[in-house]
Amino acid sequence: MFAVILSVAVPFAFAESDHAKTITECEAIYPELETLGKAKFLQRYAHHPDIRSCLTLYNDITWFSEGSDRTDRLIALLGEPIVKKPVRDRFEQTSNIPSWIKDDATRWQQGKERDNIFSYGIRFLINSKMIDAPIGLSDQPRCMSDQICVSKNHYIKYSIKDTTSQDVTNLTHTFGTPGNTIAISSTEITKKDKRQDNFHIDSDGLIDHTKQYYSFVHKTSIKIGTTIDSKYPITTTGEVIFPFKNQQRDAMIAWDKTKQYQEVIDKNTGIVLFAKYNDRIKKTEWSAELTDTNAFSEEIQIQYNGMRIPSWFKNPVKWWTEGRISDSEYISSINYLLKNNIMQI
Structure with missing residues (x-):
């Protein structure tokens, strides 16, 4: 009996120990992702033995968690099978069809x-x-440059945690009609209280003629090196794919100059996905995590509205993935379908 138990438990312990070492390695190189940006980071660490595991961790919200169970949850993530797919860059210029497109096409026709x-x-x-x-x-582009990208009745919901008070605030902001000013209806719910308020922000994000900037949505477009007026002045330092519900959002990471305040900002809309403040001297910490919004669902509906791909096109896709037709023949077939409005993307 004991021999059987040991034969199972010991390998698991070794696996867990290996995962902990991987997490430590990923934490060591993560600052370079923020400094270099996604593209240069992947070039530098393309052959790193743990790069796939690190990307899996970086793309999960647990990576940004400060909870006591963070390590256990990250180890659990590494215990799941990792699908080895090339990282996609939608703006890459190339003369050859990348392998990930053929991989996706194969799975689609199947x-x-x-x-x-x-x-x-x-x-x-x-x-x-x-x-x-x-x-x-x-x-x-779905948002005008240098404007706050919200529409009437858009809402954003956050879970805000404060280690000082050990309290959790559920915050909901609902936006009015965009213009020179935007009305915001606010509801804050805690265990002890519920508060409602209304205020306005101007086109620069300033709240009701104050010197305080709104910190949950920023003006677009946002690029690496962009300086943003938020709760604290911050500068974007890198890109990351951030998981939100069933979506993978292109996001920017921004820090203040003290490295105590961090935001993860949705690249398309300027909505803050995650924010964290950590004062190491005073030992105070709070975080805000986006839990729900209807802004992204409308964006996806616009993006894929009217999509039409004929089911019979799976046959040419299969021929292409099996090497029975060339890349040029495959591209020509897509060109024909698009130009004759048989396929809509």
Whole structure:
């Protein structure tokens, strides 16, 4: 009996120990992701033995957690199978079809991926100028530059945790009609209290003629090196893929100059996905995590509205993935379908 138990438990202990070492290694190189940005970071660490595990951890909200069970949850993540897929860069210029597009196409024609995943590869080919798309098919910006990107009745909900008071605040902000000023209806709920308030922010994000900036949505567009007026002045230092519900959001990481305050900001909308303040001297800490919003769901609806991919196109896709037709023949077939409005992406 004891021999059987040991034969199972000891390998598990070794595996857990290996995962802990991997987490330590990922924590050691994570600051470079923020400094270099995603593209340069991946170039530098392309052959690092733990890079896939690190990307899995970075892409999970647990990575940003300060809870006592953080390490256990990260170890559990590493215990799950890691799908080895190339990291996608939708703006990459290339003369060859990347392997991840063929991988996605294979899974799509097998019924293992949805249409929007397959269409991502086609959009990549359009952005890379490999497909001469008709006017209107390429990605269009959804938010005006240098403006706060919200619409009437958009809402954002946060869970705000304060280690000093050991309290959790559920905060909801609902936006009015955008203009020179934007009305915001606020509801704060704690275990002891519920408060409601109304205020306005101007086009720069200043709250009601004060010198305090609104810290939950920022003006777009946001790039590496952008300086943002928030709860504290912050500067974006890198990119990350941030998980939100069933989505993977392109996001920017920003820090204040003291490295005590951090925000993870949605790249498309400027909505703050996660924020954290940690005063190491006073030993105070609070964090705000986006828990719900309807801004992203509307964005996705716009992005994929009217998508049409004929089911019979799975046959040419299969021929291409099996090498029975060439890349140029495959691209020509997509060109034909797009230009004749048989396929809509």
